[in-house]
Amino acid sequence: MSDSLRPLARPRLYEQVVARLREYVRTEGLRRGDRIPPERELAERLGVSRTSVRQAIVALEVQGLVEVRHGGGTYLLRDRLDAEPLEAMIDRRRRLPDVLDARDALETKLAALAAARRTDEDLARIDAALADMRDAVRRGELAVAEDERFHAAVTAAAHSPLLAEFMAEISLSIAESRTESLRQPGRPAQSLDQHGRIAEAVRAGDPEAAADAMHAHVESVGRVKLLQWQAGADD
Incomplete structure (x- = not known):
């Protein structure tokens, strides 16, 4: 029927x-x-x-x-x-853990490769994105676009076309996780500090430190209230 x-x-x-x-x-x-x-x-x-x-x-x-x-x-x-509609929140909560797993696997490796392969031009792009994010945070903004540019600069610095392609394929889900994280109170400033540590490790040419810094950052991205939230039924 x-x-x-x-x-x-x-x-x-x-x-x-x-x-x-x-x-x-x-x-x-x-x-x-x-x-x-x-x-x-x-x-x-x-x-x-x-x-x-x-x-x-x-x-x-x-x-x-x-x-x-x-x-x-x-x-x-x-x-x-x-x-946003309740069903959209429920759906995003369901997807978010998988997105975070993918980000951790891909971006941690990309950070390590960036530390090993970065050029002076790559470092300039990373520093520029970091400076833009710093300005946005000072203005009290979420700095979503600036955050995206920083991660894109790190991905480019890895010089791994296939990994960059994988990142592009899940870019919409990554953007969703980024916004979810940055709208947590105090998170933009925290993210800026973590980006600074990633940039320092990449600049120093230390793949292990860069991977550790990126892993810590992605773990922080996953600490959002949405994952503790439950859609309750009416009483």
């Missing part, structure tokens, strides 16, 4: 809470750094349980849209609450 008339999915209650919060932020003209109402007040005004409100806040926190300060309230990290 055709599956085209399967039952319609009912939006989870906390997804509706997220939608209401997005509308509230827009209509009230709230901006980055502003505090949203307390959990208890939101539950009362929306006519839902505190559990549903808490689930909504956690989903927004996982996406890097709000910061929960224990005992101090919840604050906006962006000017808008452009939350």
